[in-house]
Amino acid sequence: MSKEEILNKLSEAVVAGKPNLAEEGAKEALAQKVDPLEAINAGLVKGMSIVGDKYAARQVYLPQVLMSAKTMYSGLDLLLPAIPKAAMADVKRCATAVVEGDVHDIGKNIVKTMLTAGGFVVIDMGKDVPIQKIVDDAKSEKLDALALSTLMTPTMDGMKAALDGLIESGYRKNVKVCIGGAPTSPEFAKEIGADHRDANAQECVAWLKEVF
């Protein structure tokens, strides 16, 4: 199988939402000594970008997007460990989290997927994340960016608490903070001192790429 065929296989696996094909493609890439970073970018990420565009155009919906994301991660699990550490040195580190008290994490997971596809190293803190953990991990993980999400009104104040905590810890100046979720707004982002409010995952990635 040629390099071109392997890259196409990875891309098509993601578009079709077939994790086993992505695993096969990733193994073939490694066996054929294809640069793992190229396999990711020209294969898996290319496929995820196609799916992202189709989702934005309402040609596919959440079930397909989630399967494509799962497929991308199946390939990434095999390819990421093969990348030399030096090649990752300049890659920006971003974390995603749904704040404490909220367990709605589909939006956050789409953001995680798109950030990964956008070339960020993503640390997913998960859902219902205690504010102190967000503050502590931002520092210990040396984050460049933090994407916070909530879908519920009562938990929005957790976003402000996280930002206040980052200021108190002295790490705020090192990290860009964006927020998302239906009840949030640009005004709320400004009110709590966040750097940006993202309307969707694509906007989050575009904004962070612009910032960095």
Next chain:
Amino acid sequence: MTEMSHIDRVMAALTNEPGDRLPVYPIACGVNRRFVNGGISYRDWAHDPKLYAQAFIEGQKVFDYDFAIGLMDLSVMAGDLGAHVRMDEQNTPFVDQHIVNSVEDYEKFEVPDITKGRSAVLLEGTKLYCDALKNQVITSGFIEGPLLALSQSAGAERLFMDMFTNPSAVHRALKVMTDYDIEMVKGFAKTGCAGLCWDYLWGNYSCLGDAEYEEFEGCKKYAIGLNELTIKEGMAVAIHNCADLPHLDTQIKKFAPAIYSMAYYPLIPGSPSASSVIEGGYTDKTLVGGQVDPQLFIRAPAEKVTQVVKDLCQEVKTALCKRGLNSPKYCIASGCEVPPDTHTKTENIKAFVDAGKQYGKMNA
């Protein structure tokens, strides 16, 4: 026109007759517990039918709404199906441990005994507030649709992927959810509520396309059949969908509910505003309710709430007039529930209702 009673006003809107003003209903449910015994916890409210009912009765006394609709929370069915529900003192309860961890788990669902658990609290509480308020306002129960009940039990992300990879397993579980809903509809019919409000949240283009929604909820064996049963059992069908891009053609034109409650997200392209909903003909046969941002009840001063409601009344009345509708076919409502937490400003609920009464007059 002379001032109408709450019931006459809503009935005028439902039957395309002229009315004195637009109906007003901030979806104030859990927040009303603050008027019971000086304020009770969400846990107590959601576990005791008398306290549950008393909140709606007290809320009606304080705010003088046009409806009483009994939303408890969206984890009632999942909890009774076996999922673990986290009950914070003052926060909306939510499922924190789903019960589908493999495809085989979809086979394990069974319809619970609705005379026990929070299903029973919901039904008994609904009967109590309906008995107390039925001569004052239009009353309605509130129930989760089958796809919502399953997503709350299985986890939405897992469910969506399984729709794609294991649709037959999902359908088997949806059959159980529908059977559970059928039992609940029959239970609600005994409470005396005039309507039953279905939460069909996943009819939403951010999540599902027409084909997926049709297959997994919008068809005869699920939502359409349940809507028909609701009517057969003597209740009007209402639908609540606070998602950003609701399937209006399916959920209003095809399902033809008496009432449809929806939200508006101005920052999301394509999210339908009140005037666009009216212009699109969705209020021709259905009383649509919306779309004030629930955030205002926490974050805005009362003056801002008044202004927002005033602007919405003007937008709605202008659009109704352009559409040639002289019936008050739009209810001034919040797009989703008034946040039930303790930071909600009750003076903003009053400002909302008062502004709706003042600026919603049809001849003003």
